[in-house]
Each structure stands twice: as structure tokens, then as C-alpha cells.
Amino acid sequence: MIPILENIAKYVTLTPEEQELFLSKIEIRKYKSKTVLLHAGEIATYTYFVNSGILRSFSINDNIMEHILHFACEGWWIGDMYSYIAQKPGNLFIEVIEDAEVVLISKEKQNQLYLEIPKLERFFRILSENSLVAHQERLLDNLSLTAEERFEKLCKKYPSLIQRLPQKHIASYIGITPEFFSKMKARLLKK
Amino acid sequence: MIPILENIAKYVTLTPEEQELFLSKIEIRKYKSKTVLLHAGEIATYTYFVNSGILRSFSINDNIMEHILHFACEGWWIGDMYSYIAQKPGNLFIEVIEDAEVVLISKEKQNQLYLEIPKLERFFRILSENSLVAHQERLLDNLSLTAEERFEKLCKKYPSLIQRLPQKHIASYIGITPEFFSKMKARLLKK
DNA sequence: CGTCTATTTGAATGTACTCAAAAGCGGTGG
């Protein structure tokens, strides 16, 4: 079974014809690690679904510090939502962390799909709602937990993903410097 | 014009009949300041749209510290999205900050509306997407900016709302203690 | 094998927190 159709099937049921139509609108591409699919300042043309590998989205402030918004491995969606929906230059980079096979949906094709398969409107509504809930939780975690607690929570939530990420990226995701992350880790191991 | 219909009209066009149907599914209630519309631990039955006044959503950790997720004044939506979509006990409180008139939509009625007026599926998709973008930006702000910068950004973004909020709530929203907020404010005034 | 990047370690620093106490303010009842 095609992963992206499985993903859609979690929330809405497409007929075989609809599935065919959907597949005719998407592209599948492979990317090597470190490839940048979207640069800050560009207008996002695509939303991405990951078949294999890992992607990340991040912003850079003062041309120095990277801050990771999101990771996406197998079965996850990723993109610069702001730029994609507003069709204005965004602040996010989308980059490959681990060699990846990615499904691309263009804004244009997605709008066609909304009209041709109204069920997809529901699907992407549910997707947005779930993502919103996750971001709200993460926001509250950042407001209320220490770096150590945020790290432990992340480990419990995505144990297998953590092991595939360089720790500077984990540090960036939970909002601390790589140096502090290293010290924190040493402290945790002593327990 | 009825505010909530105006809000919907921003993104989708309802026929007069659809508007009537929509209005038949909602409730309008008035609440005094400090009323709690939803307690943590309860299952959220409603999503709220604010006609007048101000509401806030927040969580409490360790039974001590409050952390504000969201404010909503005239024309804004608010609720415990997690609890509402999962229909499980949530972690958020929804409370009135300033005497308010609120439109309530129940989960049940909303599901009916999705079937009766598919355009609303689109409307709430767009609403979720916009909210997601706002939360992503706030998350990145919390990762990359100092409390002072977050405060200045908030002031620029919602100048009129700020003036209606007690500063302990602003402090909580940007993720600092009321004491530190007070000191920070004194520092900013000296400039 | 060498180069480049990631991680570790340490010292000094900064941002924000905790606790405590005082001052300010707002609403309520007498």
C-alpha cells in the first residue's frame, strides 16, 4: 500500500477512482542528505510528505542561530505553512537530514483536489487541527518545563526518531544550545 | 451584520439559507468576568467565538503556575482544541477576563454542519491553518527571542488588546513571571 | 589520512526565577 494513501485513509475514505486522481496530482522525488528543498525568502510551492528518511524545517535569526520548528520522518507531513497558504516569502528552510523519498503536492494541484475531492478538505482540516494541538502542547511545554523535562518528554514521545538525529538538532528543537545539551546529557547519564 | 457570519464570510460565502441553518445551531451567552467556561479535566463540549469582551485559555502545572496559551477578544475563536477534537479530558481552562458575549458551537452541531454545509469544512480548515501558522511563529519566537523582544513584538501585533489586559496575564503569555515583567517594563520605560 | 563538523569540557556571564516585603489599586460594605 502506498504510504500517503494509507495516511489519508486514517481520516477519510477515498474510492479507487479518487485515489487514482490523487496519485496523478503528486510527484515523488528522492533527495540526498543536506539537500535544501526550500530556502527562507522563497515562496513555498509544495507541501511535503515523507516516505522515507528525515526532513527538518527551521528558521535562522541574525544569520547565526538555527531554530528547528519541526522534524518529519516516515509518514509525516512538513512544509512552510505560512508561505504555502499566503503565497508570500517565508522564513523557513526545509532540509533533508537523512536521505529521503518525498511526496510533493503543489499548491495548485492541492486547490484542484479540494474541488474534485471535497473529502480532502476534511482530511487536511483534521491534519491541521492535529498539528495545531501538537504545537499548542509544545508551546505550553516551552513555557512551563525546563530543558531537561522537555528533552525527557521528547524522548518518550519519539524514541526511535531521537536516535536518528544529531544532537545539535535535538538541542535546537528543545530550544537550547548544543553545549548546554551536552552538559545536560552528561548529568542525566550519571543518574 | 452578525459578527460570526462576517467572520465566516472572510473565507467562504454562505447562502442566506445556509446562514439561517448555521445560526440555528449556535448559542449566544453572556458571562461575567472571572467566569470559567471550561475546567481542566473536563471534556470540551464547545468551541467559542467572542462577540465582545475577552477570554483566555491557560494551563496550570504543579497546581501553581498558570501559563496562558491564548487570548481572544472580539472576532476571535477560542477553545481547548485537543479536548474538543479528541473528546477526552483536556488540560486547559477557559476563563473570562472581561465581561463577554460569546457564541458557542457544540461538537455535535459542528459535525452536523460539516455534513449539511460542506463549505464550513473549508472554513474551519482555513481557520486551523491560520491558527497553526500563528502558533508556529510564536513557538519560534519563544525559541529565538528574549522576553523583552517577545513583549515588544506582542505590543506591535495587538496594541489595543494589551491595554485591556492585567500585566500578570501578559507576563504569563510571553512566558515570564509577573515580577520579572515588572522589572523589564521599568527598564523599557527608562529608554 | 586529513579535513571538517560535531561533541565535550570549563570558566565567566547573563537572563530570568524565587522568596520576601512593601506599595499601589480597586471594589465592596458599612
Place this chain on the structure above:
DNA sequence: CCACCGCTTTTGAGTACATTCAAATAGACG
């Protein structure tokens, strides 16, 4: 109308969590 009570805001001292900068070490990859 004012006095009081409770809550919010301010101020200060001491502390904790996390950063910066620098340098050493370890790892990854061509």
C-alpha cells in the same frame, strides 16, 4: 464617602538555569 480587604504591581537580594566564548577531543566522510 471612606475604610478596609484582597489582589496586583513594584522592588531588592540571592539563586538557578542556560548562554557565550574558547579550546580540546571525538567522529564522519571523502
